[in-house]
Amino acid sequence: MNKPVPGHVLNHPAAFAPYQDNQRLRLDPGAEARAHQAGARVGISQAHESAVLHVSGSATYTDDIPELAGTLHCALGLAPVAAGRLLGMDLDTVRAMPGVVRVFTAADIPGANDWGSIVHDDPILCDGEIRYLGQPVFAVVARTREQARRAAALARQALRVEAAPPVLTPREAHARGQYVVPPMHLVRSSSGLDEAGIRARIAAAPHRLQGSLDVGGQEQFYLEGQISYAIPKEGNAIHVHCSTQHPSEMQHLVAHALGVHAHAVQVECRRMGGGFGGKESQSALFACMASVAARLLARPVKLRVDRDDDFLITGRRHCFWYEYDVGYDDAGRILGAAVTMVSRAGHSADLSAPVMTRALCHFDNAYWLPEVAMHGFCGKTNTQSNTAFRGFGGPQGAIAIEYILDGIARALGHDPLAVRRANFYGRGERNVTPYLQTVRDNVIHELVDQLEERSGYQARRTAVAAFNATSPVLKRGLALTPVKFGISFNVKHFNQAGALVHVYTDGSILVNHGGTEMGQGLNTKVAQVVAHELGVAFERVRVTATDTSKVANTSATAASTGTDLNGKAAQDAARQIRARLAACAAARHGGSAEDVRFANDQVWVGGRQLAFDALVGEAYLDRVQLWSDGFYATPGLSWDKERMQGHPFYYFAYGAACSEVVVDTLTGEWKLLRADVLHDVGRSLNPAVDIGQVEGAFIQGMGWLTMEELVWHPTSGLLLTHAPSTYKIPTANDCPPEFNVQLFEGENAEDSIHRSKAVGEPPLLLPFSVFFAIRDAVAAAGARRKLPPLQAPATSEAILRAITAVQAP
Structure with a gap:
């Protein structure tokens, strides 16, 4: 546990004791109530901070933001074939449609025609090569959304294309040696064998299981589709309201598309109606196109795609195809395993490389594999570019070993649970992963x-x-x-976060952090952390929209790290403020700062009790800084992507x-x-x-x-x-x-x-x-x-x- 800092709320014994008792807090509502009354604000069931807004229909999503006067609407014209060349465009008919203000093509983009997340290989608008059916080729801006969509629907007639046979399956891509990133190989042996030795051990095992498996992809099916609303500001700046899990990446990519510095782009997201990974990188295309149109027309532009176009344009969870060869003993213990994983990456790299990395690092799931040879291939196909999805490759990696163990159990006639147990990671031995991280x-x-x-x-x-x-x-x-x-x-450097905490003179608290709220309760937990640190009621704390002008260079809200990173950053900021308040209280009322206690909106200092907001008022009069920034970086991480080893988790x-x-x-x-x-x-x-x-x-x-x-x-x-x-x-x-x-x-x-x-x-x-x-x-x-x-x-x-x-x- 962290060493208590001056004025720590957990110094209050009545607050700390119930919080320690997890069983009562989780299973006994009365215990949760007593803990809440005693001062604990974490470890208790707190309603989602926007629950009332959600159920009443008053929660503001991007499409609910009141439109400014002069707002225009954008729609995308999509490629009618999956592979081939764009020979030309006859856009006069599109321009003549009612309400159309302008039609944009790749040549109109002032900066880089690219929104690639890691590898810069993903054009905003098609610039010659057609990569998948549904690829945006041009953008229509009109006075109303319906007018823009009707004009964009003429793409099939307006586009002159030369079609080519598409590659659609991961197996076909693998057979052609066609990948979006270089193949990955992870070969580890507890006895120092190379891959040939591992395969020889598999062949010599008492039993052997070989086979293949197909696992399909999955739509994120967020309730709120992809949407961006771009508003031009003075000095070539732009303010983008975007439904995104990664505002900082949107800021950088919009800046590249506009040819401006990042400081000229402000990206804001109050909440999303679901994301599940589909808005980590792929919100960029829509943010970039809306921003380009807004900048060139000097008018606010909204781009909201309907469900059909969303499905046709964006990617989803990668489907995987596997081939495996496993040797095992009479108890079902795996002696050696070789597996090839091929994903349907789609037409560009997007996040396929880290997804495959995580799949390879989760093939072991809960099991110790003494000899393993894994090979990962991200097949390039003429389909939408697949992307992050809840689990980010982990589910695709782990299901393969589960399928293998289930097959081993059935081949032996054993209970599958017994076979799984026989392969579990141990403690002190049989506890090193294939990527050489010890399971502690x-x-x-x-x-x-x-x-x-x-x-x-x-x-x-x-x-x-x-x-x-x-x-x-x-x-x-x-x-x-x-x-x-x-x-x-x-990726090590993504494991960082920042936060701002402001305490106002009436004792209310405003928090801003780098994470995004997509219904998962991140803001609720961060507010609980801050309330707990300052010893105040949850209702005193308000979390505002994620905004690149407040917390810079944030990481995506992904990889299940939202609360881990942003909660720690907000805690750091709140503790700095609490330490200043404790010092102020001790100076005014006697005693030491270390003895000052905060709980239930009250402060105990020098043998007396005063209200939290009263102390805040005193601190303001004493010119004490009542706001602070916080920062957190996850310790102890390392990863060598070339050798596929380290301590990534x-x-x-x-x-x-x-x-x-x-x-x-x-x-x-x-x-x-x-x-x-x-x-x-x-x-x-x-x-x-x-x-x-x-x-x-x-x-x-x-x-x-x-x-x-x-x-x-x-x-x-x-x-x-x-x-x-x-x-x-x-x-x-x-x-x-x-x-x-x-x-x-x-x-x-x-x-x-x-x-x-x-x-x-x-x-x-x-x-x-x-x-x-x-x-x-x-x-x-x-x-x-x-x-x-x-x-x-x-x-x-x-x-x-x-x-x-x-x-x-």
């Missing part, structure tokens, strides 16, 4: 033990077998799967889930009957918010693995599932009737914010249990030990194909 905070053994007991796994395993023995059509399946997920950005988050399904073997329909989840969030800052995040991630991950199917036309390259009518996500009806979610009791071994752990991404891996429960049910429909070739998503069609395979003679 392993709680997977006790966590899985607890879930096994709470879920009644063993008894239900027997009951499922009994049911299947007497049910020829309906088959049940059961699976319990673990999660180990690394927390931090793979500050800590690991753990979890496990047990799911039971029933499958109709005649139709392929299935239903999740029950899910039990136990997830590790360390010492929770806000149990209610954390449980909500776990529940949401579970259902979202279940959608990815079971029903959200992406389909491209095999010859034209058109994304056929580009609307809610053809792309299905889970609804309330897909939630299990029995859904038990609990938080694992414990605290972070590392000095995170109040010893909490990240909760955004890790629980998305929990519904692996749903997929493998379905596979378990499919296996029950066929011959014993026959491996079901179930692919993801496990749609009804995929389930029927797998059933047919296991029932074949």
